[in-house]
Amino acid sequence: MASAAITLAADAPTLSSANTGFMLICSALVMLMTPGLAFFYGGMVRVKSTLNMLMMSFISLGIVTILWVLYGFSLAFGTDSGSLIGWSSDFVGLSGVGLTQLWDGYTIPVYVFAVFQLMFAVITPALISGALADRVKFTAWALFVTLWVTIVYFPVAHWVWGAGGWAFELGVIDFAGGTAVHINAGAAALGVILVIGKRVGFKKDPMRPHSLPLVMLGAGLLWFGWFGFNAGSWLGNDDGVGALMFVNTQVATAAAVLGWLAYEKIRHGAFTTLGAASGAVAGLVAITPSGGAVSPLGAIAVGVIAGVVCAMAVGLKYKFGYDDSLDVVGVHLVGGVIGSLLIGFFATGGGQSDVAGLFYGGGLDQFWKQCAGVFGVLAYSLIASAVLAFLLDKTIGMRVSEDEEIAGIDQAEHAETAYDFSGAGGGAARTAAASAPVAAAESKKVDA
16 A cells, blocks of 8 residues: 555656746736737727727736636636536635645646636637627626626636536547637627627728738737647647647648638639738637647648638628627637537547547547537527627617717727827928928019
8 A cells, every 4th residue: 555655646746847837928928819819809990999999808808817816717627516617615716726736637836727727718708809899888898798707708618628517528629719719709799799789880881990000910919829828728848739739820820821811812802911810810710629639731721721711701791791890700600610620520649639530530429529519619608698798788788879889989988099190280280380481482582
């Protein structure tokens, strides 16, 4: 018995400073994605909505952080109850967590795991905001975020990643959030916009992005931060799986950019910067669940398929009449579904697990598991989000008035504008004043 105890003690994980440092860096990278998303969305809206779009992402950093510490981490990663939710009193307020207490089975502290997962919880509701541009009261949005992460995100995170969660136990593969983050957010966006309706002037007025450079900046920050989002989700860097995910993140994103642009050129006759940025995000979304299971060649396939299909999907809102302002449904919902389901075909069995997909001799068993995870999360998030939006709309009201929407939600909700042109006339006035003597002299010459 003594020798067995000694062996078990020797095999027990010990704190790794390398993995801990790596995960703290990854957490910071994921945090950067939320401001990056704010810039990405902020550049895509009209000038009069820029600040509101930025704030809808930034407020998530405030609200979700506090809720995560108070009870969110406990609901998502506490002891399982009925495969639907978790709860551990030690995680409430993080009050019972020891300074060097390790996350079960890993070499990083609980604090590090908690803060890494916090950043996922922060960005997920922020993703929803792009579908609601121009028309939602900021107070209603803040309350929606509070209720949504509590009722939808925390339970879904437990289903997918929490020990005992039904999707986790079923064997659904979601390396970094195809179901828990992207399908969850995309389905929620669709549920809300079906309740609150279209923007004033939808399909009639031009609603072009006001700053494509801002969009490209945001896309670049998202791409950069996504390496932490994806590679960090293995919670360490000891066996090469995180490195595979890092490589596949780059490869799939590059392939998706090319796929989107090729479709765009064939369909619309031009390569657009908005298409390049959107293609990058589509590739990042699709490789998020699948990158630990597929090879780099598989990542190319995932990226190209996601780039082309998501480029096709963004036009569905005009066909079916739902006003998804910034294509959250077309990119995040569709991209998340594609990336999750393609695991059933492209999983090699030599990455994060020995599970193989159809093209590697594994049959369709994993594909059906992926379908269960995808459509279970999609249905729950769609319905729960629509109900929340309906209740808020019928109580405090979700939308600003039509006059405020037309005039600009920035001024109505934040008493600010993104760009101050009040001093623009000063330069012109000074130029006119400086040129007046010259003009007078020229006039005298003419008279003479």
